[in-house]
Amino acid sequence: MTFDMAIVQMVCAAAVGVSSVIILEIPKELLPEVIFLSVASWGSYLFCLYSLNLGLVLATYLASLVVAIISHAFARRYKQPVTLFYIPGFFNLVPGGGMYRTAFYFFNSNTTQGFRELGMTLFTAFAIALAVFTMDNMANFLFKSSQHYWLYQPTFRLPPKTRQVLQRLVIKQYRKK
Amino acid sequence: MEIAKPQSPNTRKKILETALLAGQILCESNAESYRVEDTMTRILSASHASYAVAVSFSTSIYAILDDPSYEFGSYAGIKRIRFRANNMNRIAAVNNISRQIVNEDITIDEAFRELMVISQTPRQYDALTNLVGNVLMTTSFAIIFGGGMNEAIFSFFGGIWIGLAIYLSRRLKLNLGLEMFVEAFLITIFIYGLYGTFHLNIKAGIALIACLMPLVPGTALTNAVRDIFREDYIAGSSRFLEAFFTAVMIAVGVIVGSAMIGGLKL
Numbered sequence: 001m002t003f004d005m006a007i008v009q010m011v012c013a014a015a016v017g018v019s020s021v022i023i024l025e026i027p028k029e030l031l032p033e034v035i036f037l038s039v040a041s042w043g044s045y046l047f048c049l050y051s052l053n054l055g056l057v058l059a060t061y062l063a064s065l066v067v068a069i070i071s072h073a074f075a076r077r078y079k080q081p082v083t084l085f086y087i088p089g090f091f092n093l094v095p096g097g098g099m100y101r102t103a104f105y106f107f108n109s110n111t112t113q114g115f116r117e118l119g120m121t122l123f124t125a126f127a128i129a130l131a132v133f134t135m136d137n138m139a140n141f142l143f144k145s146s147q148h149y150w151l152y153q154p155t156f157r158l159p160p161k162t163r164q165v166l167q168r169l170v171i172k173q174y175r176k177k
Numbered sequence: 178m179e180i181a182k183p184q185s186p187n188t189r190k191k192i193l194e195t196a197l198l199a200g201q202i203l204c205e206s207n208a209e210s211y212r213v214e215d216t217m218t219r220i221l222s223a224s225h226a227s228y229a230v231a232v233s234f235s236t237s238i239y240a241i242l243d244d245p246s247y248e249f250g251s252y253a254g255i256k257r258i259r260f261r262a263n264n265m266n267r268i269a270a271v272n273n274i275s276r277q278i279v280n281e282d283i284t285i286d287e288a289f290r291e292l293m294v295i296s297q298t299p300r301q302y303d304a305l306t307n308l309v310g311n312v313l314m315t316t317s318f319a320i321i322f323g324g325g326m327n328e329a330i331f332s333f334f335g336g337i338w339i340g341l342a343i344y345l346s347r348r349l350k351l352n353l354g355l356e357m358f359v360e361a362f363l364i365t366i367f368i369y370g371l372y373g374t375f376h377l378n379i380k381a382g383i384a385l386i387a388c389l390m391p392l393v394p395g396t397a398l399t400n401a402v403r404d405i406f407r408e409d410y411i412a413g414s415s416r417f418l419e420a421f422f423t424a425v426m427i428a429v430g431v432i433v434g435s436a437m438i439g440g441l442k443l
Contacts, residue, residue, distance in 0.1 A: 012317035019317070022302050022310030023391065025264040042321070081272045083208060084265045087396055092321060096395025097386050099420060103428035121398070129402035160227045160245050168225075 001050045013042035020088040033074050037089040041067045057127045060093055064131030072139050095124040189224055193242050195289045196220040197254045199271050200238040202296050206264035210404050210412035216275045235412040270295045304344055311391050312336035319387035327379045335388035338367045354426045361430025364388045369438040394420035
């Protein structure tokens with residue numbers, strides 16, 4: 001892949017960012033961030049694929065990791081749920097075409113090709129989900145955002161008054177953030 | 178240390194209803210089950226009940242509220258989710274409301290009213306903007322998939338066609354499978370029809386896949402795997418089936434369309 005082809009593809013990735021803002025109903029204020037995410041994801045994917053000569057799945061994993069890191073940064077900066085950045089960020093990495101091709105080949109009774117596509121599609125989806133999993137757990141570990149969760153679990157039985165006092169305390173602590 | 182004041186049964190019921198409504202809006206906007214359950218639990222925690230559980234199975238949501246001090250028994254609610262479409266704006270709005278409830282900035286009645294407003298708000302972008310979005314997407318995906326100028330121009334017109342098809346099938350309120358079938362069928366007829374009639378110098382396969390990109394269930398598949406990673410196996414597998422069903426219906430549409438045009442293969 002030549003350099004100017006890569007530039008053209010980045011411009012197209014930016015256009016995909018704009019269209020994903022419209023199609024996924026993302027708030028208008030986040031348009032520049034989404035375009036940045038889209039370009040970053042496609043750029044890092046192309047870099048992994050052509051400069052580092054990695055495989056498709058590994059390239060997807062690394063690009064998704066980049067998207068996940070930027071998404072968490074944005075989510076904390078703009079106080080928005082992180083899904084708002086994940087879904088447009090992965091928009092040009094998700095294996096939608098592969099899913100369609102799987103069904104297409106199976107219908108044409110081309111089972112070998114169908115299973116090959118299915119494996120590729122599933123593992124691409126797995127790579128993205130694994131990147132999200134990695135980054136979410138890292139964020140949980142770093143920011144300890146869901147530490148109070150055990151208080152609401154039914155397995156943890158306490159006398160009701162003690163529980164109320166504890167919950168009260170935790171909510172106050174949560175409010176400070 | 179201050180203890181929460183005892184609430185009236187009506188307030189408890191309202192809290193449960195608020196949590197269920199928030200969960201319904203989130204589920205219908207395609208949020209992951211983990212987020213739905215987390216938001217519902219946070220809203221339920223406004224009741225200070227000792228037993229507050231929320232479950233989301235992606236096609237249905239459940240919530241229950243119980244405490245030893247509840248003299249008339251526990252409160253439980255179920256909602257069925259029949260309709261799903263990506264809508265990040267609503268997710269952001271519900272997240273905002275749940276933050277305000279946890280911070281006790283608004284009362285539960287106000288929150289319920291706000292959520293009702295959110296659930297009634299129409300889509301942020303109008304039909305024409307959506308059409309522009311579809312066209313932009315198909316054109317740029319044609320280039321991303323390795324097509325040249327010809328494929329991009331072809332997908333531009335394909336994008337207009339698929340945008341109109343999506344608009345029409347949303348107006349007719351078709352169900353998911355039928356909608357996918359009709360749209361894929363129409364776009365295949367369009368692409369292969371023009372390709373076969375005028376013998377254009379393009380790669381029809383690339384143009385077709387680029388025009389199918391607004392339909393294909395890539396996000397649904399990835400969300401399914403994400404739910405499975407969160408150990409929500411039922412929600413994950415139901416989403417996976419949804420993605421597979423969508424893909425199968427698209428493939429059926431393409432196959433029927435290309436068979437009608439004359440047995441052209443990808």
